[in-house]
Amino acid sequence: MKQTQIRLLGLGSALALLAGCASVKNPTPGDPLEGYNRSMFAFNDAVDRNLLTPVAKGYQAVVPSPVRTCVTNIFNNFGDIWSGINSFLQGRGLDSVNTFGRVLFNSTMGLGGCIDVASMKGAPRIQNDFGTTLGVWGFGQGPYLVLPLLGPSTIRDTAGTVGDGFGGSAVYANPGAINDVPVRNTIWGISVVNSRANLLNASDLLDDVALDKYSFLRDAYLQRRQALLNQKLGPVVLDRADGQNKGGSDNLPSYDDPEAGGTTGAADPNVPVYDDPDAAASGTTQSAGKAAARPAGALRQQPAATPTPPASGAASADPSLPVYTDPESK
Incomplete structure (x- = not known):
């Protein structure tokens, strides 16, 4: 019976191979x-x-779902052995070490690979x-x-x-x-x-x-x-322990909100910190937290030169514009 099935399978494959010689009218480029x-x-x-x-x-x-999951995990655990070897052959030593660590962890703590404990602990499979x-x-x-x-x-x-x-x-x-x-x-x-x-x-x-x-x-x-x-x-990408590189970039500059009275996030030490000129003109000073966030040597926008005080009774004006006095106010 088994030999008959093998012969039928081989015959079907041969027929499919012969049928495959037929050409396609409009073949897809690249196929x-x-x-x-x-x-x-x-x-x-x-x-x-x-x-x-x-x-x-x-x-x-x-077969119950937990049993099917266990079977899948066991086969994946054995497959990870060959994946780790391929990572080594590709020169990705860290991937190889992590994969073999998964195999060791799942084979022991995971009851022979039945439970994928490594993935639960944040170490996903590296397929190869x-x-x-x-x-x-x-x-x-x-x-x-x-x-x-x-x-x-x-x-x-x-x-x-x-x-x-x-x-x-x-x-x-x-x-x-x-x-x-x-x-x-x-x-x-x-x-x-x-x-x-x-x-x-x-x-x-x-x-x-x-x-x-x-x-x-x-x-x-x-x-x-x-x-x-x-x-x-x-390159090999690592998940940093401080939570960065997970859904965001730590290379983007952080800008301060002058109305918030502090920083909106940790500033990149290579990005200059700019003060709000309106805040400086109104006499407010930078908060201590913002000043501490600026590293040594960071750029700072220089405030405008102090203008000459206007004459008595003059309205508040832009320091860069001339000030006129009202002759009738004398």
Whole structure:
């Protein structure tokens, strides 16, 4: 029975490959394999609708939510081992240390990874894979490619998928490291079904909003992979303990409100502090708090030269304008 299923699966894949040779009338720029990709996408979609989705819905209906969350966390915890190694291969040592710290913390305090304690403590997952590592090393992305059963990919990510399989098995980060074939296949099956169950809501939303599922998934996949690569090519961003860098910038100058009698926030020591000339003219002085906020050597607007007092009876005027006296007032 199992051999028959394997043969049918192989036959279906071969037919999809042959059908993919048909050309598309108006191929999308940047997707030279669109004819093959659409045929393989239709094949994968048929398998998903007729096999994976019903099994995933049954799994979701039978298995309680806390158990499904525990299973997801355990698989993620093992996956973090390979993610940490990829961070190291990319030269991101701090990400690697943080990821291995997550694995250690969740494996002990989180009951073998069942509870994601690290995320609860403010240490989110740093996802990584070998396809992203190849991109950091300078390998080009290549054309978009839909793999049988595995779905969206590129030439580079396909090579990365092979590396993930062998590398994860070598470091005991996936079920491929298990020598017992029945146990290994069972764990692989649980992983696939659990992952598909976690995506049921997303697939339902996709069916509702996407006019062309193939192009929607292609564009979303390519944008996500490029964003992940850009993140790995950028600097390591740390959350500071004082709460800065979380939703705001600490490089923006802080301006004082002269009517508030103090500063509106901590001033940047490199930004000059300006006094309100109207406040100086009215005889008010800068508050002690504002004066303390000004560092040594900061610029200060110089007050205007003291004007000559007007003659008796003269109205208050701008110091920069001449003062006229009323002859009738004498």
